[in-house]
Amino acid sequence: MKSFFRFAILALTLVVVALVSALTAMRFAIHGQEVEVPAIIGLTPADAGRAVAGLGLQIEVERQYYSPRIPEGRIMTQLPLPGMKVRRGWQLRVAQSLGPQRVAIPDVTKQSERAAEWNIRRRGVDLASTARLQLPGTPADQVLAQSPPANANQVAAPKTSLLVTVASDAPAYVMPSFASQPLGSVSRTLQDAGFKLGNVSMAPAAASAPAPDTGLSISPAPAPAPAQPSPTSLIVTQSPPAGQRVLAGATVNFEVR
Numbered sequence: 001m002k003s004f005f006r007f008a009i010l011a012l013t014l015v016v017v018a019l020v021s022a023l024t025a026m027r028f029a030i031h032g033q034e035v036e037v038p039a040i041i042g043l044t045p046a047d048a049g050r051a052v053a054g055l056g057l058q059i060e061v062e063r064q065y066y067s068p069r070i071p072e073g074r075i076m077t078q079l080p081l082p083g084m085k086v087r088r089g090w091q092l093r094v095a096q097s098l099g100p101q102r103v104a105i106p107d108v109t110k111q112s113e114r115a116a117e118w119n120i121r122r123r124g125v126d127l128a129s130t131a132r133l134q135l136p137g138t139p140a141d142q143v144l145a146q147s148p149p150a151n152a153n154q155v156a157a158p159k160t161s162l163l164v165t166v167a168s169d170a171p172a173y174v175m176p177s178f179a180s181q182p183l184g185s186v187s188r189t190l191q192d193a194g195f196k197l198g199n200v201s202m203a204p205a206a207a208s209a210p211a212p213d214t215g216l217s218i219s220p221a222p223a224p225a226p227a228q229p230s231p232t233s234l235i236v237t238q239s240p241p242a243g244q245r246v247l248a249g250a251t252v253n254f255e256v257r
Contacts, residue, residue, distance in 0.1 A: 037092065039082035041075050045096060048075055056088030063095045065157050072099030098158065105160060107150030109143050113164045116143045120160050128159035132166045140167040170247040177242035183256050184231025190252055198253040200229045203236040205257075229256050 035055040040048035049059045070076050077095045080086055103124050108116035117127055133144065145163040148155050173193075178186045187197050233256035240246050 033088050034085045035088060037078075037080050037082055037084045037086055037090075040078055040092065040094065041082075042070070043075055044073050045075065045094065048092075048094070052092065056090075057086070058089070058091045060091050060093050061096050062093045063157070064098050065095055066099070066101040066155055067097040068100045070097040070099075072097055101153065101155050103158065105146075105148055105150055105152050105155065108146055108160075108162070109150075111143050112141050113143065113162065116146075116162060116164075124158065126159045128157075128161045130162045130164055132164050134168045135165050136168050138165050140165055170249060172245055172247055175238075175240050175242055175244045175246050175252075178235045178238050178254070179242075181235050182231060183229060183233045183235060183254065186235060186254075187231075194248045195246075196249065196251040198239075198251040200233075200254045200256060202227055202229060202233075203255040203257045233257065 035057065037057070038051060038055070040051060040059075043051065045059055045061050052059065065076060067076055074097050075094045076097045079093045080090075105125065106119050106123050108119050111119065113130065120127055135144070138144070142165045143162050144165055147161045183200065190197055235254050236257050237255040239253045240250070
């Protein structure tokens, strides 16, 4: 019995040692792939790439900013920061200096969006974003404001954002019923409300009953001339129909009799 306990304790000790050895080996393997991030601020991206290549790291230029202190083409900021531990193959994200601001921000307010974008880009400035706003009483496709403003100094990035007007939505109405109303008065009502009179046609006439067969040969009467719509014609059908939602300026068509 004592030999069995000694064997069990020995087996348990061996298992614990094996687990500790495995964990230690895994820890060394993980930490063996980590490297310390060097300081690359002030270097060019090419020089920084060569400096970190031996550590298995890569350089990615994410942004560019103006800087009166850091020469053009040099790295201004880096992430991760120097001294941090990262794994091999990590990408260092950096911002590159454009040197002191040398371009003037043009004034593009009251220009169309297309003209403003063209004037911005020909000055060597990029368009960062465009916001749109409905402003009643203001023409559509007009630049209301820009950021940074015209001729601004101490600009951080060579980008400009615009605020541009867009056309306001036309008011909506519910189409009323014009059935059995005179065409003339309805036309004036529609035009006063900003709608357009479309096609006006005569409703098909009801088919007349056939004449009784008397056995006599009677010549058919000549067909009457087709009637034409007039201001006194009464409306039979309309399109759009009554109850439908329509926008101001829509065209309304009628059938009359």
